[in-house]
Amino acid sequence: MLEIADIVPGSAAEGLGLRKGDRIVSLNGEEVHDVIDYQFLVADEHLSITLLTREGRYRTFTLDKEPDDTMGLQFAPLRISRCRNKCIFCFVDQMPVGCRKSLYVKDDDYRASFLYGNYITLGALSESGWQRIFNQRLSPLYISVHSTDPALRSFIIGNRRAPDIMTNLRRLAEGGIRMHTQVVLCPGVNDGRFLDRTLDALSGLFPAVSSVAGVPVGVTAFRKGLYPLKTFTAREARTVIETIIRLGSELKKRVGARILFASDEFYIKAGLPVPPASFYEDFPQIENGVGMVADFLRDAGRTRLPARIAPLKATIVTGASFSPVLKNTLARLKRVQGLAVKLVAVQNRFFGPAVTVAGLLTGCDIAAALEGKRTGDVVIVSADALKEDEQVFLDGMSLDRLGELLKVRVFPARRFQDILALAKREGGRTSS
Numbered sequence: 001m002l003e004i005a006d007i008v009p010g011s012a013a014e015g016l017g018l019r020k021g022d023r024i025v026s027l028n029g030e031e032v033h034d035v036i037d038y039q040f041l042v043a044d045e046h047l048s049i050t051l052l053t054r055e056g057r058y059r060t061f062t063l064d065k066e067p068d069d070t071m072g073l074q075f076a077p078l079r080i081s082r083c084r085n086k087c088i089f090c091f092v093d094q095m096p097v098g099c100r101k102s103l104y105v106k107d108d109d110y111r112a113s114f115l116y117g118n119y120i121t122l123g124a125l126s127e128s129g130w131q132r133i134f135n136q137r138l139s140p141l142y143i144s145v146h147s148t149d150p151a152l153r154s155f156i157i158g159n160r161r162a163p164d165i166m167t168n169l170r171r172l173a174e175g176g177i178r179m180h181t182q183v184v185l186c187p188g189v190n191d192g193r194f195l196d197r198t199l200d201a202l203s204g205l206f207p208a209v210s211s212v213a214g215v216p217v218g219v220t221a222f223r224k225g226l227y228p229l230k231t232f233t234a235r236e237a238r239t240v241i242e243t244i245i246r247l248g249s250e251l252k253k254r255v256g257a258r259i260l261f262a263s264d265e266f267y268i269k270a271g272l273p274v275p276p277a278s279f280y281e282d283f284p285q286i287e288n289g290v291g292m293v294a295d296f297l298r299d300a301g302r303t304r305l306p307a308r309i310a311p312l313k314a315t316i317v318t319g320a321s322f323s324p325v326l327k328n329t330l331a332r333l334k335r336v337q338g339l340a341v342k343l344v345a346v347q348n349r350f351f352g353p354a355v356t357v358a359g360l361l362t363g364c365d366i367a368a369a370l371e372g373k374r375t376g377d378v379v380i381v382s383a384d385a386l387k388e389d390e391q392v393f394l395d396g397m398s399l400d401r402l403g404e405l406l407k408v409r410v411f412p413a414r415r416f417q418d419i420l421a422l423a424k425r426e427g428g429r430t431s432s
Contacts, residue, residue, distance in 0.1 A: 011072020221352025364395025
């Protein structure tokens, strides 16, 4: 059964009298165990809904609806299946105390992969899970590969019983499931010749394998007792990029798609300009930090600037890696009369100086970086640093609390046009 967490006002569910706390037992006679079952079954145009009310009574409804009408029901998050691996680079193992509780959960759940784009290793997948993937066409899935060499992969994920990843990927491909894959690269471990072999093997499964992202290992200051990993040097990062571009270009000539990409962080570490937006095809892994810079720059180039706005002074904060890119882009705003923008690159003290991306900034580090500084009328932070469904940083500090500490209004932004829209809106409010 699937418990109803909320109901959209004016929806079909509200019209039927469904309430928060009621539980969906079945749709058209098929049991409903989770939100995936619900999404799969609710697509029928003619529904028979069996419900267990919060008072413990069974009720049955019938409904004719459009295929894309989900009736306005909302459900609680999945109870995630935990990860059995002990990856040498696991970010959860490198977390300091004091973060949101959910960040300490290691998941390896195919349902979360389908619903949210979480990366999984396929090591915890039961046969019933395999059959459900095929029966309900749970595609695409997001798969952590790291290496296609069985022995090396078992070492990397810390699981001697890990199944052969290529066997599993071929099974998914034969079942018609599309995959987006990632390789978390650790210097001296799975780069070099191992990376060549991995990329070659994965590209051989195109089009089922729709994209491959190479991302650098993240190393925090909290690796005591863990496998000794280091970050990529500029030279090593350039070598990774050269390998991925070379193989991706060969693939594009052969099949018409590049599919192999290095994350933005590799380009920043290497001191190389990121490719243009067209390089990233349909941005299949932008949420994984692949093409975010190119997308931001494209958005900035397409955004028309007003000649003037109502006076506003804004402070924009970002991580150390994105700061040079953002600095150059924000220079365009000097043309806008009335707008004064100051950029502050925040050092990550919470996770350590090796962590430089804006998405891992915490409220406490932003507060420390701006303490005693003149911030102007507003502070703008990266929306990627906040929890998706609420305005809370990784350390649990809310956006409102940060504003209280800084004694200034704080807003999130993701794109260049977001920054400009905020400036227009808040400038008008400041001058009123």
